[in-house]
Amino acid sequence: MEQSGDRVTLGLDEVFAIAKSVLVAAGLPERQAEPVARVITEGQRDECHSHGLFRLPGCVQTINHPRFNRAAVPVVENTTPAVTKVDAGFGYSLPALEAAMPLFVEKARTVGISVLAINNCFHFSALWPEIEMLTAKGLVAIAMTPSHSWVAPAGGSRGALGTNPIAFGWPRAGQDPYVFDFATSAIARGDISLHKMAGKPLQPGWAIDADGNPTTDAAAALDGAMLTFGGHKGSALSTMIELLAGPLIADMTSLESMDFDDGVKAAPAHGEILIAFDPAILGGGVRDNQASSERLFSAIVDQGARLPSVRRYEARARSLAHGVQIPRHLYDQVMSLPRA
Ligand code: NDP
Ligand code: PYC
Structure with missing residues (x-):
């Protein structure tokens, strides 16, 4: 750890150790704490500030939710040749994902398409780490999840939808995959909280206040609704994500997740759906899918546009070489949490 002015530099192993230690002290067994600490470390490594160490206090609050199951052991169900379901038992989504991953991947390779439904999970994480697990295996992948009903529908004035992220990945031979991962709200709620902490105004069009008027004030947005x-x-x-990752897989919508939270303000609890495609089966070897996808990516990049995730990959290279820099106030907040 190094300190300079209002910044603290941490090695990635230190980030992981701090996160794991806080989660274990909060009551998570190691088998749940490790995948959660890993995803927090990856978020910080890729400078995804809304889903890195900033999430740790919220994770502790979630573990303390009366409906959070510290003893949860994921139960994987081999549902059909293309469908796998895993019941997270109201622990975090990430241990359930890890438990179901081998079967989910094997089915994509056998059938060509594979669907994984994660049920009954508390969920706080970015989706690109799981998309990258699948692209690393040569699979094309989509992931979606609801959250809490903080977001007003277009033309409305009250929260009904979640911030509902959707992520997509396409493997590329010999280079980082094409991956995007974004909230269907104008920005993730975590980023609104970061704007509030930094005293920064929001961009117009991101939120409305509790009276339904446009606002650039982060506190007013958190009390009102996001757009x-x-x-x-x-x-x-966003509505499609609610339906696919909620009722379709017999799980909660963002409205129901908010009710389930019962005012605790923990991470949302609901389901997640992932779909994996094997290009070797769907392409049938008839056409070189890499040649045509690379032509498309070149047509984007050659005119000065950038591909999504390029910022992340650059941040990752920086962090792997030099560690991560976080604001001192975040470091102090994290270090004030009990550690094992
Ligand atoms: P951003 O708007 O910051 O970025 C979204 C995506 O767009 C990223 O893939 C990003 O790549 C890409 N991108 C950004 N700018 C450009 C550009 N100029 N050209 C090309 N691509 C670009 O993300 P959000 O605030 O919408 O979401 C942040 C995270 O929050 C996501 O990881 C999401 O999974 C997570 N989240 C999780 C929720 C949950 O319930 N679990 C709910 C809501 C959000 P790059 O990273 O390289 O900039
Ligand atoms: O940033 O919108 C968000 C979010 C919700 C749940 C996890 N992240």
């Missing part, structure tokens, strides 16, 4: 990106298009996409 979807892209007006009615983001609103419909």
